[in-house]
Amino acid sequence: MSDDIAPIITTRKDEATGFLQNMISKGLGWARKYSLFTYPYATACCGMEYMSVAAGRYDISRFGAEFPRFSPRQADLLLVVGTINLKQAPILKRVFEQMAEPKWVIAFGVCASSGGFYDNYAVLQGIDRIIPVDVYIPGCPPRPEQVLDGLMLLQDKIQNQRHYLGNKQPIPERPGYRDLAAK
Amino acid sequence: MSTFALDQIQAQLPQALVERYKDRAGEAWGVIAREHIVEVAKLLKEKLGFRLFISMDAVDRLHLPPEEQDPRFEVVYFLKNIERNEHARLKVRVNEDQDIPTIAKVFQGADWAERFVWDFYGVVFAGGQKRRILMYEEFIGHPLRKDYPLRGRQNLIPERPIQDIFRGPGTNGVQD
Numbered sequence: 343m344s345d346d347i348a349p350i351i352t353t354r355k356d357e358a359t360g361f362l363q364n365m366i367s368k369g370l371g372w373a374r375k376y377s378l379f380t381y382p383y384a385t386a387c388c389g390m391e392y393m394s395v396a397a398g399r400y401d402i403s404r405f406g407a408e409f410p411r412f413s414p415r416q417a418d419l420l421l422v423v424g425t426i427n428l429k430q431a432p433i434l435k436r437v438f439e440q441m442a443e444p445k446w447v448i449a450f451g452v453c454a455s456s457g458g459f460y461d462n463y464a465v466l467q468g469i470d471r472i473i474p475v476d477v478y479i480p481g482c483p484p485r486p487e488q489v490l491d492g493l494m495l496l497q498d499k500i501q502n503q504r505h506y507l508g509n510k511q512p513i514p515e516r517p518g519y520r521d522l523a524a525k
Numbered sequence: 526m527s528t529f530a531l532d533q534i535q536a537q538l539p540q541a542l543v544e545r546y547k548d549r550a551g552e553a554w555g556v557i558a559r560e561h562i563v564e565v566a567k568l569l570k571e572k573l574g575f576r577l578f579i580s581m582d583a584v585d586r587l588h589l590p591p592e593e594q595d596p597r598f599e600v601v602y603f604l605k606n607i608e609r610n611e612h613a614r615l616k617v618r619v620n621e622d623q624d625i626p627t628i629a630k631v632f633q634g635a636d637w638a639e640r641f642v643w644d645f646y647g648v649v650f651a652g653g654q655k656r657r658i659l660m661y662e663e664f665i666g667h668p669l670r671k672d673y674p675l676r677g678r679q680n681l682i683p684e685r686p687i688q689d690i691f692r693g694p695g696t697n698g699v700q701d
Protein backbone atom coordinates (compact mmCIF):
# COMPACT_ATOMS: atom_id res chain seq x y z
CA MET A 343 0.00 0.00 0.00
CA SER A 344 1.41 3.37 -0.88
CA ASP A 345 1.78 5.95 1.81
CA ASP A 346 -0.37 8.65 0.33
CA ILE A 347 -3.55 6.66 0.62
CA ALA A 348 -3.25 5.58 4.20
CA PRO A 349 -3.88 8.94 5.98
CA ILE A 350 -6.94 9.67 3.91
CA ILE A 351 -8.79 6.65 5.14
CA THR A 352 -10.85 7.58 8.15
CA THR A 353 -13.05 5.17 9.95
CA ARG A 354 -16.68 5.98 10.48
CA LYS A 355 -15.89 6.51 14.15
CA ASP A 356 -13.28 9.21 13.42
CA GLU A 357 -15.66 10.93 11.10
CA ALA A 358 -18.43 10.83 13.60
CA THR A 359 -16.33 12.17 16.48
CA GLY A 360 -14.80 14.83 14.24
CA PHE A 361 -18.26 15.98 13.30
CA LEU A 362 -19.34 15.97 16.91
CA GLN A 363 -16.25 17.84 18.00
CA ASN A 364 -16.90 20.47 15.37
CA MET A 365 -20.44 20.90 16.56
CA ILE A 366 -19.30 21.13 20.16
CA SER A 367 -16.59 23.61 19.28
CA LYS A 368 -19.06 25.78 17.42
CA GLY A 369 -21.56 25.57 20.22
CA LEU A 370 -18.98 26.42 22.84
CA GLY A 371 -17.67 29.27 20.69
CA TRP A 372 -21.18 30.65 20.37
CA ALA A 373 -21.70 30.38 24.11
CA ARG A 374 -18.38 31.91 24.98
CA LYS A 375 -18.55 34.83 22.61
CA TYR A 376 -21.82 36.01 24.11
CA SER A 377 -20.85 35.61 27.72
CA LEU A 378 -17.59 37.49 28.00
CA PHE A 379 -16.88 38.62 31.53
CA THR A 380 -14.63 41.62 31.23
CA TYR A 381 -11.91 42.76 33.54
CA PRO A 382 -11.46 46.48 32.87
CA TYR A 383 -7.82 47.26 33.68
CA ALA A 384 -8.41 51.00 33.50
CA THR A 385 -5.39 53.16 34.24
CA ALA A 386 -5.92 56.44 32.42
CA CYS A 387 -8.28 58.69 30.49
CA CYS A 388 -9.57 55.86 28.27
CA GLY A 389 -11.30 54.66 31.43
CA MET A 390 -13.83 57.46 30.93
CA GLU A 391 -14.62 56.10 27.52
CA TYR A 392 -14.91 52.63 28.94
CA MET A 393 -17.51 53.95 31.37
CA SER A 394 -19.44 55.46 28.52
CA VAL A 395 -19.30 52.15 26.63
CA ALA A 396 -20.48 50.28 29.66
CA ALA A 397 -23.22 52.72 30.62
CA GLY A 398 -26.73 53.04 29.25
CA ARG A 399 -26.28 54.92 26.00
CA TYR A 400 -23.88 52.52 24.31
CA ASP A 401 -24.42 49.59 26.62
CA ILE A 402 -21.76 46.99 25.98
CA SER A 403 -24.01 44.38 27.58
CA ARG A 404 -26.12 44.30 24.43
CA PHE A 405 -23.14 42.54 22.86
CA GLY A 406 -22.73 39.96 25.52
CA ALA A 407 -19.88 41.53 27.48
CA GLU A 408 -22.22 42.24 30.30
CA PHE A 409 -20.36 41.93 33.53
CA PRO A 410 -17.32 43.85 34.58
CA ARG A 411 -15.69 41.49 37.06
CA PHE A 412 -13.22 43.12 39.37
CA SER A 413 -11.32 39.96 39.97
CA PRO A 414 -9.18 38.49 37.19
CA ARG A 415 -10.06 35.00 38.40
CA GLN A 416 -13.62 35.43 37.23
CA ALA A 417 -12.93 37.21 33.98
CA ASP A 418 -12.17 35.95 30.53
CA LEU A 419 -11.70 39.20 28.64
CA LEU A 420 -8.96 41.56 29.79
CA LEU A 421 -9.64 45.09 28.60
CA VAL A 422 -6.44 47.07 28.97
CA VAL A 423 -7.83 50.58 29.10
CA GLY A 424 -5.21 53.29 29.18
CA THR A 425 -1.52 53.99 29.48
CA ILE A 426 0.65 51.21 30.85
CA ASN A 427 3.99 52.42 32.06
CA LEU A 428 7.02 50.33 32.83
CA LYS A 429 6.36 50.39 36.53
CA GLN A 430 2.92 48.95 35.90
CA ALA A 431 4.03 46.24 33.46
CA PRO A 432 4.70 43.46 35.98
CA ILE A 433 1.32 44.09 37.58
CA LEU A 434 -0.48 43.82 34.25
CA LYS A 435 1.39 40.63 33.47
CA ARG A 436 0.42 39.15 36.81
CA VAL A 437 -3.23 40.09 36.37
CA PHE A 438 -3.18 38.44 32.97
CA GLU A 439 -1.60 35.32 34.37
CA GLN A 440 -4.22 35.13 37.09
CA MET A 441 -7.05 34.84 34.60
CA ALA A 442 -8.32 31.36 33.87
CA GLU A 443 -8.10 29.88 30.39
CA PRO A 444 -9.60 30.49 27.92
CA LYS A 445 -8.85 34.22 27.96
CA TRP A 446 -8.67 37.06 25.51
CA VAL A 447 -7.15 40.53 25.58
CA ILE A 448 -8.29 43.77 24.00
CA ALA A 449 -5.92 46.73 23.84
CA PHE A 450 -8.23 49.70 24.29
CA GLY A 451 -6.86 52.95 22.86
CA VAL A 452 -3.54 53.78 21.28
CA CYS A 453 -1.71 53.95 24.59
CA ALA A 454 -2.34 50.30 25.29
CA SER A 455 -1.80 49.33 21.67
CA SER A 456 1.46 51.10 20.97
CA GLY A 457 2.26 53.63 23.66
CA GLY A 458 0.51 56.31 21.63
CA PHE A 459 2.01 59.75 21.87
CA TYR A 460 3.74 58.82 25.10
CA ASP A 461 6.86 57.98 23.17
CA ASN A 462 8.97 58.60 26.24
CA TYR A 463 11.05 57.18 29.05
CA ALA A 464 8.27 55.90 31.26
CA VAL A 465 5.68 54.22 29.08
CA LEU A 466 5.55 50.66 27.81
CA GLN A 467 5.40 50.90 24.03
CA GLY A 468 2.42 48.62 23.57
CA ILE A 469 1.15 45.92 25.88
CA ASP A 470 1.89 43.28 23.27
CA ARG A 471 5.45 43.40 24.54
CA ILE A 472 4.32 41.51 27.61
CA ILE A 473 0.96 39.88 26.92
CA PRO A 474 -0.65 38.54 23.73
CA VAL A 475 -3.34 40.83 22.31
CA ASP A 476 -6.31 39.66 20.28
CA VAL A 477 -7.87 42.93 19.18
CA TYR A 478 -6.37 46.43 19.04
CA ILE A 479 -8.79 49.33 19.19
CA PRO A 480 -7.15 52.53 17.92
CA GLY A 481 -8.18 56.02 18.93
CA CYS A 482 -7.31 58.46 21.65
CA PRO A 483 -9.73 57.70 23.15
CA PRO A 484 -11.66 55.40 20.80
CA ARG A 485 -15.30 56.22 20.17
CA PRO A 486 -17.68 53.83 21.89
CA GLU A 487 -18.83 52.59 18.48
CA GLN A 488 -15.24 51.70 17.74
CA VAL A 489 -15.03 49.73 20.94
CA LEU A 490 -18.18 47.84 20.11
CA ASP A 491 -16.77 47.14 16.66
CA GLY A 492 -13.62 45.80 18.27
CA LEU A 493 -15.71 43.63 20.55
CA MET A 494 -17.56 42.20 17.57
CA LEU A 495 -14.25 41.46 15.86
CA LEU A 496 -13.21 39.58 18.96
CA GLN A 497 -16.48 37.68 18.94
CA ASP A 498 -15.87 36.61 15.34
CA LYS A 499 -12.44 35.46 16.36
CA ILE A 500 -13.78 33.50 19.30
CA GLN A 501 -16.42 31.86 17.12
CA ASN A 502 -13.76 30.68 14.71
CA GLN A 503 -11.44 29.36 17.35
CA ARG A 504 -11.37 25.72 18.33
CA HIS A 505 -13.02 25.02 21.68
CA TYR A 506 -12.90 21.83 23.66
CA LEU A 507 -15.15 20.32 26.24
CA GLY A 508 -13.89 19.95 29.78
CA ASN A 509 -10.31 20.84 30.52
CA LYS A 510 -8.87 19.46 27.28
CA GLN A 511 -8.14 22.95 25.95
CA PRO A 512 -4.41 23.01 25.25
CA ILE A 513 -2.78 25.78 27.25
CA PRO A 514 -0.79 28.05 24.98
CA GLU A 515 2.91 28.51 25.67
CA ARG A 516 3.52 32.03 26.89
CA PRO A 517 6.79 33.47 28.08
CA GLY A 518 6.88 34.35 31.76
CA TYR A 519 7.48 37.91 32.78
CA ARG A 520 10.92 37.04 34.08
CA ASP A 521 12.02 35.77 30.69
CA LEU A 522 10.75 38.95 29.07
CA ALA A 523 12.48 41.13 31.62
CA ALA A 524 15.74 39.22 31.29
CA LYS A 525 15.96 39.95 27.56
CA MET B 526 5.40 93.08 43.97
CA SER B 527 6.62 92.75 47.44
CA THR B 528 10.27 92.20 48.09
CA PHE B 529 9.84 91.76 51.84
CA ALA B 530 11.49 88.35 52.04
CA LEU B 531 14.48 89.31 49.95
CA ASP B 532 14.95 92.61 51.78
CA GLN B 533 14.98 90.77 55.07
CA ILE B 534 17.47 88.19 53.79
CA GLN B 535 19.67 90.96 52.49
CA ALA B 536 19.54 92.75 55.82
CA GLN B 537 20.06 89.73 58.06
CA LEU B 538 22.14 87.31 55.99
CA PRO B 539 23.86 89.47 53.39
CA GLN B 540 26.46 86.80 52.64
CA ALA B 541 23.74 84.35 51.56
CA LEU B 542 22.15 86.44 48.85
CA VAL B 543 24.16 86.17 45.68
CA GLU B 544 21.88 87.97 43.31
CA ARG B 545 18.39 89.34 43.12
CA TYR B 546 16.31 90.29 40.16
CA LYS B 547 12.76 90.63 38.91
CA ASP B 548 11.32 88.37 36.29
CA ARG B 549 9.04 89.36 33.43
CA ALA B 550 5.96 89.25 35.63
CA GLY B 551 7.64 91.57 38.11
CA GLU B 552 8.13 88.92 40.77
CA ALA B 553 11.20 89.13 42.96
CA TRP B 554 13.69 86.28 42.87
CA GLY B 555 16.71 85.69 45.07
CA VAL B 556 19.67 83.53 44.21
CA ILE B 557 21.06 81.97 47.37
CA ALA B 558 24.55 80.60 47.85
CA ARG B 559 24.19 76.89 48.26
CA GLU B 560 26.00 76.68 51.65
CA HIS B 561 23.50 79.11 53.15
CA ILE B 562 20.20 77.66 52.01
CA VAL B 563 19.45 76.01 55.35
CA GLU B 564 20.06 79.25 57.28
CA VAL B 565 17.89 81.14 54.83
CA ALA B 566 15.12 78.57 55.11
CA LYS B 567 15.31 78.77 58.89
CA LEU B 568 15.24 82.54 58.87
CA LEU B 569 12.26 82.59 56.54
CA LYS B 570 10.34 80.00 58.47
CA GLU B 571 11.05 80.97 62.06
CA LYS B 572 11.49 84.75 61.96
CA LEU B 573 9.64 85.91 58.88
CA GLY B 574 6.66 83.55 58.95
CA PHE B 575 7.12 81.82 55.61
CA ARG B 576 5.78 78.64 57.09
CA LEU B 577 4.30 77.00 54.02
CA PHE B 578 6.60 75.06 51.76
CA ILE B 579 4.84 75.07 48.42
CA SER B 580 7.06 73.32 45.98
CA MET B 581 10.47 72.81 44.62
CA ASP B 582 11.78 72.02 41.19
CA ALA B 583 14.89 72.26 39.10
CA VAL B 584 15.93 73.63 35.75
CA ASP B 585 18.51 72.02 33.53
CA ARG B 586 20.23 74.84 31.65
CA LEU B 587 22.22 72.64 29.31
CA HIS B 588 20.95 74.12 26.07
CA LEU B 589 20.89 77.76 27.14
CA PRO B 590 23.50 80.21 25.84
CA PRO B 591 26.99 79.31 27.10
CA GLU B 592 27.22 82.09 29.68
CA GLU B 593 24.11 80.70 31.41
CA GLN B 594 25.19 77.10 31.32
CA ASP B 595 27.51 77.21 34.28
CA PRO B 596 26.42 76.13 36.86
CA ARG B 597 24.23 73.65 35.11
CA PHE B 598 21.23 73.28 37.44
CA GLU B 599 19.00 75.79 39.10
CA VAL B 600 16.99 74.41 42.00
CA VAL B 601 13.93 76.51 42.66
CA TYR B 602 12.17 76.87 46.01
CA PHE B 603 8.75 78.39 46.61
CA LEU B 604 7.72 79.35 50.11
CA LYS B 605 4.67 81.20 51.25
CA ASN B 606 3.78 83.47 54.14
CA ILE B 607 0.10 82.98 54.77
CA GLU B 608 -0.40 86.04 57.00
CA ARG B 609 1.17 88.42 54.52
CA ASN B 610 -0.07 86.44 51.51
CA GLU B 611 3.35 86.59 49.95
CA HIS B 612 5.65 84.21 48.18
CA ALA B 613 9.37 83.87 48.55
CA ARG B 614 11.06 82.64 45.40
CA LEU B 615 14.55 81.33 45.87
CA LYS B 616 17.07 79.72 43.59
CA VAL B 617 20.20 77.77 44.23
CA ARG B 618 22.64 77.12 41.44
CA VAL B 619 24.71 73.96 41.40
CA ASN B 620 26.85 71.94 39.08
CA GLU B 621 26.57 68.22 38.61
CA ASP B 622 29.35 67.40 41.05
CA GLN B 623 28.06 69.67 43.82
CA ASP B 624 25.38 69.01 46.37
CA ILE B 625 22.92 71.19 48.27
CA PRO B 626 22.33 70.89 52.01
CA THR B 627 18.88 69.47 52.59
CA ILE B 628 16.17 71.72 54.00
CA ALA B 629 14.06 68.73 55.01
CA LYS B 630 15.05 69.38 58.63
CA VAL B 631 13.37 72.78 58.43
CA PHE B 632 10.45 71.95 56.17
CA GLN B 633 9.54 68.30 56.44
CA GLY B 634 7.51 68.47 53.28
CA ALA B 635 10.62 69.29 51.31
CA ASP B 636 11.73 65.70 51.67
CA TRP B 637 9.58 64.37 48.85
CA ALA B 638 10.36 67.39 46.71
CA GLU B 639 14.08 66.81 47.15
CA ARG B 640 13.63 63.18 46.25
CA PHE B 641 11.75 64.29 43.16
CA VAL B 642 14.55 66.64 42.15
CA TRP B 643 17.09 63.90 42.68
CA ASP B 644 14.97 61.42 40.77
CA PHE B 645 14.41 63.57 37.73
CA TYR B 646 17.47 65.81 37.60
CA GLY B 647 20.13 64.02 39.59
CA VAL B 648 20.83 66.93 41.93
CA VAL B 649 22.13 65.53 45.20
CA PHE B 650 20.97 66.82 48.58
CA ALA B 651 23.54 66.36 51.30
CA GLY B 652 21.93 64.79 54.33
CA GLY B 653 18.74 64.04 52.43
CA GLN B 654 17.40 60.77 51.14
CA LYS B 655 18.88 59.61 47.88
CA ARG B 656 15.89 57.56 46.86
CA ARG B 657 13.78 57.77 43.77
CA ILE B 658 10.21 58.81 44.33
CA LEU B 659 8.34 58.39 41.04
CA MET B 660 10.61 56.27 38.89
CA TYR B 661 11.68 52.82 39.95
CA GLU B 662 15.02 51.80 41.39
CA GLU B 663 16.28 50.10 38.23
CA PHE B 664 15.81 53.23 36.15
CA ILE B 665 19.05 54.34 34.55
CA GLY B 666 19.70 58.06 34.34
CA HIS B 667 17.58 61.07 35.19
CA PRO B 668 14.77 61.56 32.70
CA LEU B 669 14.26 65.34 32.82
CA ARG B 670 17.89 66.17 32.15
CA LYS B 671 18.29 67.73 28.76
CA ASP B 672 20.84 65.15 27.72
CA TYR B 673 18.55 62.23 28.48
CA PRO B 674 17.92 60.63 25.08
CA LEU B 675 14.49 61.58 23.76
CA ARG B 676 13.69 58.05 22.65
CA GLY B 677 15.73 56.38 25.37
CA ARG B 678 14.12 53.08 26.28
CA GLN B 679 14.50 51.35 29.60
CA ASN B 680 14.38 47.63 30.18
CA LEU B 681 11.41 45.89 31.71
CA ILE B 682 11.77 45.87 35.46
CA PRO B 683 11.77 42.69 37.52
CA GLU B 684 8.65 41.88 39.45
CA ARG B 685 8.69 42.88 43.09
CA PRO B 686 7.91 40.29 45.71
CA ILE B 687 4.62 41.06 47.36
CA GLN B 688 5.10 41.00 51.07
CA ASP B 689 1.66 41.80 52.33
CA ILE B 690 -0.23 39.06 50.53
CA PHE B 691 -0.12 35.57 51.90
CA ARG B 692 0.27 33.22 48.98
CA GLY B 693 0.13 29.93 50.78
CA PRO B 694 2.79 27.84 52.44
CA GLY B 695 6.22 27.82 50.91
CA THR B 696 5.81 30.96 48.84
CA ASN B 697 6.90 34.28 50.07
CA GLY B 698 7.06 36.22 46.91
CA VAL B 699 7.17 35.95 43.18
CA GLN B 700 7.00 32.67 41.45
CA ASP B 701 6.54 31.91 37.79
Ligand code: SF4
Nearest residue numbers: 387388424451453482
Ligand atom coordinates in the same frame (compact mmCIF):
# COMPACT_ATOMS: atom_id res chain seq x y z
S1 SF4 C 1 -5.21 56.52 24.23
FE1 SF4 C 1 -5.56 58.68 24.68
S2 SF4 C 1 -7.41 58.69 25.93
FE2 SF4 C 1 -6.60 56.61 25.96
S3 SF4 C 1 -5.31 56.48 27.77
FE3 SF4 C 1 -4.02 57.04 26.05
S4 SF4 C 1 -3.95 59.29 26.12
FE4 SF4 C 1 -5.69 58.64 27.35
